[in-house]
Structures are given as structure tokens and as C-alpha cells.
Amino acid sequence: MFLKEYFKTVYQTISSLLTGMRLTGYYFTHTKEIITQQYPETKPVLADRFRGEVIMPHNETNEHRCTGCTACELACPNGTIKIVTKNEINAEGKKKKAIDTFVYRLELCTMCNLCVQACPSDAIIMSNAFEHSVYDRRLLTKVLNKPGSKIMEGVE
Amino acid sequence: MLEELGTNDQGDMIINVGPQHPSTHGVLHLVITLHGETVKKVEPHLGYIHRSIEKMSESLSYRQFSYVTSRMDYLSSHINNHACALAVEKGLQLEIPGRAQYIRVILDELTRIASHQLWWGALAMDLGAFTPFFYSFREREMINEVMEETCGARLTMNYIVPGGVMFDLHPDFQKKVKIFLAEFKSKIHEYNELVTGNIIFQNRTKGVGYISKENAISYGMTGPSGRGSGFKCDVRKLHPYELYDQLKFEEITEEGGDAFARYMVRIREMEQSMNIIEQLIDNIPEGDFQAKTKAVLKLPKGDFYSRVETARGELGVYIVSEGGTTPYRIKYRSPGFSNLSALNDLAVGGKLGDLMATMGTLDLVIPDIDR
Ligand code: SF4
Numbered sequence A: 001m002f003l004k005e006y007f008k009t010v011y012q013t014i015s016s017l018l019t020g021m022r023l024t025g026y027y028f029t030h031t032k033e034i035i036t037q038q039y040p041e042t043k044p045v046l047a048d049r050f051r052g053e054v055i056m057p058h059n060e061t062n063e064h065r066c067t068g069c070t071a072c073e074l075a076c077p078n079g080t081i082k083i084v085t086k087n088e089i090n091a092e093g094k095k096k097k098a099i100d101t102f103v104y105r106l107e108l109c110t111m112c113n114l115c116v117q118a119c120p121s122d123a124i125i126m127s128n129a130f131e132h133s134v135y136d137r138r139l140l141t142k143v144l145n146k147p148g149s150k151i152m153e154g155v156e
Numbered sequence B: 001m002l003e004e005l006g007t008n009d010q011g012d013m014i015i016n017v018g019p020q021h022p023s024t025h026g027v028l029h030l031v032i033t034l035h036g037e038t039v040k041k042v043e044p045h046l047g048y049i050h051r052s053i054e055k056m057s058e059s060l061s062y063r064q065f066s067y068v069t070s071r072m073d074y075l076s077s078h079i080n081n082h083a084c085a086l087a088v089e090k091g092l093q094l095e096i097p098g099r100a101q102y103i104r105v106i107l108d109e110l111t112r113i114a115s116h117q118l119w120w121g122a123l124a125m126d127l128g129a130f131t132p133f134f135y136s137f138r139e140r141e142m143i144n145e146v147m148e149e150t151c152g153a154r155l156t157m158n159y160i161v162p163g164g165v166m167f168d169l170h171p172d173f174q175k176k177v178k179i180f181l182a183e184f185k186s187k188i189h190e191y192n193e194l195v196t197g198n199i200i201f202q203n204r205t206k207g208v209g210y211i212s213k214e215n216a217i218s219y220g221m222t223g224p225s226g227r228g229s230g231f232k233c234d235v236r237k238l239h240p241y242e243l244y245d246q247l248k249f250e251e252i253t254e255e256g257g258d259a260f261a262r263y264m265v266r267i268r269e270m271e272q273s274m275n276i277i278e279q280l281i282d283n284i285p286e287g288d289f290q291a292k293t294k295a296v297l298k299l300p301k302g303d304f305y306s307r308v309e310t311a312r313g314e315l316g317v318y319i320v321s322e323g324g325t326t327p328y329r330i331k332y333r334s335p336g337f338s339n340l341s342a343l344n345d346l347a348v349g350g351k352l353g354d355l356m357a358t359m360g361t362l363d364l365v366i367p368d369i370d371r
């Protein structure tokens, strides 16, 4: 009786181990099914919506759509965005508020997308960039509006 | 404190596991009293990853506060966001569109599967088997890709917003989810072949870390850990939210109460989640994915509570509002904290090596415990 139990356990042990080993052997011989990505050599293809960094798109004539309304600054939960505005005199000689600098601190950003959702004039979007490492953390504080850029015609 | 460490007067050894220990999956610090190799007492020391999320939320608006909950139980971040949105919607008495409800539930269940997959791989690794980790990540990657396409993130989604969801579904969503379901259905047997049936695994989990149903209830263990002791505690069944009252699925319970029972609950739950997704994926209604809401949300004076079933158990979100744009107080009832409180009961009398199996099957996520 005892012996029978003993051999049963031995049999179960060996068969359960072999079942597992069969699977391992399968993948050992079917290397095509292994899906490792060789990361730095082949770059991953990320989805369009992947949120990697906030950017402000500019057109060919160095114009952006940001009016300096600070809605994004208010929507941001952790103070990543700081907008400095200035007063500009436009063509008709009227004073108008415009952005001076759009400061974006990548090291604080949690990629939550709330600023992009809050922007009434679609001036900022999320880009796919994900390789953010730098040697100096000061490089992570960015100014999103390009030097010399101005607001697009017709954006209010 | 320092004098207490080392040995005590009965000759027991007192050792620290963590806060930096590979098998605690995060910064959990356990002070363990050992008699030989037998565990006499386990005392968790918390606070290493406390970020005062509850206090922080008091200064965030109702649109902002939920993104932080992705960082609590990061493996069910989508479900955490869901709980927050439900509480805010209760306050606003907002009806959310049918399409948004379908999207939310499908993604909830995908998150649950992804979480259980990661748990499965990590548990096997704790018990000394390294390859299962890769197999589970292979399938989890498919879910992550779906999430990335639709939500824009792989882990910290912030996809659910009060009133619905942030974007509409990606055009490929249904196709990809169906591919995943077909693929995972044919692969889940590999999980059983590799680990469930394995004799070493069974010997290390059967009869280990036992807790009775009564004790599980009195510790407030919920989720698969509670259901492993036969405690019917699935919020989706008891207090259905969104579409769960219209869905056909089984609440998985096991009577064993040991580590193996908790393991089996999760394995079987993955099948149930796939079953739920199958019921929904072909019938997603057309329409809006977000209800119309004001730019600044204001909740009326009062308190609002919502509860959901995350991959680890019951998450409760309690909002006290004074009528302003920010909450007066937010309290999270996190599943991990209650489940951890039972650890002493589970581990005492067992061996030190069994503690890893016990802890692994409780499926602790430390940021969820500390918040
Ligand atoms: S993505 Fe979120 S954290 Fe980052 S800047 Fe926008 S609102 Fe702030």
C-alpha cells in the first residue's frame, strides 16, 4: 500500500516536471516565436496616442497657436507648466496679451494629458518621444515656444 | 529599536526582510521573529513609499485628483481611476453614455487580466522558477499594446475622466482585443502545464498560509485573497456598478484557504474576465464617449462613496465635499492594506521559505498599501 502510494507520487512528480519541460523544449526549438526586441538597435514602434512629452507644434513660418490663456497651467496637477505673458502691440496699434515663454519642466510631468485636454486652441500636443535621459537635469526644463515665434493668424 | 533587532531573550532570531528585498516587490519592510526556521511573528513596517496621496488630493480639483490613483495600485490603475470617476459622477448625478460604460468595463477586465498575468509570473519567480515570468509578460504585452493605442499609456492610464473616457477607442481596438482573447485562450493551458500542475509548486503552496473564512472576513480580506477562503466578496456581484448587473459571469471562490486556493482563484478569474470581454466586445454601442461636463467641476456639499473591484480586492473612494472645486477630504480604502494585515496570521507557524509563497499569493502592491 505504502509502496504503491510512493510510486504514484514518483510518477506524478516526474510527469509534471516533464510536462513543464516539454513546453520549455518547444520554445527552445521554436526560436521564431520568441518576441524579444533588440531595443537600442531596433526602435520600438509606439502608438500615435502614446504620451511621452508635451510639445508645441510650430508651422513652417515659425508660428504656434498658443494665446497665453494659462488654461493649461491651471489644469496641470503638479505645476509642470509656467506661462510668462507679455503685452504686444498688434497691427492696429492695440495692446494684446501674448506668451513670452512657455516653460515646461519635463522632470515634473506625469504625462496625464490634462493640459492638452484643457487647451482651448489646440496649441499643445503629446509627442511620442520616450528617450528622455540627459546628463544634466537642467536640460529637462524646456521652453516650448521657439525663439522668435509668434501666434498664428486667426487663433483667438 | 536597534537593541530589539538581532535576538530576543527567548533566543529567537529577529531579521528584517526588506525594505529592499526582491520578493517583497517594492519597499515593504517585514520584521520577522524566527525560532529556528519557524516564523513566530511577522510585523510589517510601513511608510517607505508614503506619498500622502490623500492629503495631496485635497488641493487638487475633481478633474486632477484621479491621476494620482494610478500610482497607488499601479497594476490596476485603470480600475482605480474608474472608482474616482464613479464617486465624482455620483456627486454630480451625471449619466454617462453607454459607449463609455462599455469601454470602461472592457478595459477594467483587460487590466485585471494583465494584473493577474504579472502576478502569476512574479509568484513563480518568488518560488524559484524564472521562465514563467517571461511567458506571462509575453501575453501581457498584447494587453499593454491595446492600452497604449487606446489610452496613450501602458501603466498609468488616466484614461477615465468624470463623465466618460478621455478619447474614443482606437479603430483597431476590437480587432486587437479579439486577437488577444484567441491567443490567450490557447496559451493559458501553458500556465497550467508550467506551474499549476508542477509538483514542486504544489508542494510549496498547498496547505501553506492557511486562513479560515471567519478570519479572512474579520481582517477585511477582499479580492482573490478573500475569495480563496470562500468569502464571497466580489463587489461586481454584491454592489454592481456600470454594466456588471447585466453581465453573466461567475464569482470564483475556492474553499481551501491556503496559498494554492488563492492561486487557483486568480487563474480561474482570468478566464471569467475573458468571458466578460467576449460578451461586450461585439456590442459596443455607437455614440458619445463622454458626457457634457462643465470645465470646472463643483460637487455639492455632502459625502460620496464608490466602490469597485480591483485586481486585488475592494477599493473604496470616499469624498467629502464642502461644495467647492476641491474635495475637503478624500479617503481611499485600499485592498492591499487589509490584505497585508492578515499576513501575521497567515505566516505564523510556517517556515520562512513559505512566507514568500504566502506573500506572493496575497498579491501585495506596496504603493497601494502606503499611498
Ligand atoms: S501632461 Fe499632465 S503633468 Fe504634464 S504638463 Fe500636462 S497637465 Fe501637467
Ligand code: SF4
Binding pocket: A065, A066, A067, A068, A069, A070, A071, A072, A073, A083, A118, A119, A120, A121, A122, A123, A124
Ligand atoms: S497652450 Fe493652450 S491652454 Fe496653454 S496658454 Fe497656450 S493656448 Fe492657453
